[in-house]
Amino acid sequence: MPNSETIQCKECIFNQLFDGILSKSEIMALSEHKSGRMFSKGEIIIQENDPVTHFIYLNSGLVKVYINGKKKNNDRIISISKPMDCIGLMSIFSNSNHIYSISAIEDSLVCFIELKIIREIAEKNGKFALCFLEKVSQLSDNFLINRIELAAKHMRGRVASIFLFFSKTIYNQTEFELPVSRKEIAELVELRTENVIRVISEFRKDNLLYINGKSVVINNMEELEKISRIG
């Protein structure tokens, strides 16, 4: 595979997540069953229906979690995950096979920890298990709330929320390179590509943002937020 590389990551940021909860020996045990790999933009990390063998952790880069549509042009993106996010947390404990696919939308360093060792440690270290529990719950809550709010919004609000998401949650800047295509935005917010493009054109005309290809500058954050809330 191109651009692939195996990395032993003893000081992976993963450990930070459970600071004070894991013992030295537990961290060691995890490290021994952990490996990292670079995925370049566009590469598929997990395919729907792959057996669940590892806990997956994003160290750097950006990935999308999605389900494959039955017909073509019908994928649905569940979430865009950033570093420190536990991607694919959901199906890991409830299914023996992945129910979502994951692929890199930017070059990404992905860590894999054998699920077996996670289970072993969780069984012995209840605090670790509880910490996991909180993360899973939080993630689920977010996804669900997200979906419910999405359903309540019209086209403009949906598209606005995506630009706010990238600006605030991902890049923390008003100026950034859009890491997804118009088509992918459509898959994120349950719209058709054409309509996403139309709305973007409107936003540009209304001077809410500057956008040229993938280069974005947000000009009127307040108005976008208003549109995202109401529309």
Place this chain on the structure above:
Amino acid sequence: MPNSETIQCKECIFNQLFDGILSKSEIMALSEHKSGRMFSKGEIIIQENDPVTHFIYLNSGLVKVYINGKKKNNDRIISISKPMDCIGLMSIFSNSNHIYSISAIEDSLVCFIELKIIREIAEKNGKFALCFLEKVSQLSDNFLINRIELAAKHMRGRVASIFLFFSKTIYNQTEFELPVSRKEIAELVELRTENVIRVISEFRKDNLLYINGKSVVINNMEELEKISRIG
């Protein structure tokens, strides 16, 4: 409060869920911090924003989990939960306040277990914690998948799926009393009441089901399933 009653439930079905995982003394400890209460149809069990103090478990009856809309006539029902379901599992570990409301749609016996004791046991008994983890994950997966499939369906498919849900998942019969109003069906599937009614009328006209008020008999399960899948 009317129809309320406090019950010490030593042999609550809750214990069955963790059969072989909990020790005698742990079961005892849980029992001591557990209480049950009857809620009659329509009563509110949990209000959005109530502090999370207990793990909540449905022993008998039927409840709905929903979020209160900002405007009136804008509630959204997340799920209908049946006995053996851990209602309100989601927000319990991730939030200090409930983010969903829960109310009884049939007379229901609800068990409350102090969250503190659950946490204590989970910390010491990792298997118990893992078991919880699996339940949370499963629940989340179901909710999310549900929402995604919903968004893909048209009116007829959405309404059909609700009748299938009650017939197959809840009552396990082709003949049952609908426990929800047309308005609540609308809140379940992101439609307007008028449209739910229109679709139901069509189904009746097409002889897919007999329905009079709340009495339902499903006549053509196959066709309803087809509509639910495709439409």
Place this chain on the structure above:
DNA sequence: CGCGGCTTTGATGTTCATCAAGTAAAGTGG
């Protein structure tokens, strides 16, 4: 170079929300 996928705009049609209005059912107070 030419092919396929992404982007863009316009025209058209379908799906669904909204508005209106009336009937039935269910809860409320005298």
Place this chain on the structure above:
DNA sequence: CCACTTTACTTGATGAACATCAAAGCCGCG
């Protein structure tokens, strides 16, 4: 128990929001 009010249910008519279809320009890639 009956008049009264409210809430649930139902159907029709209209319009808004969005999908679909079509066509053309753009871009990257083998």
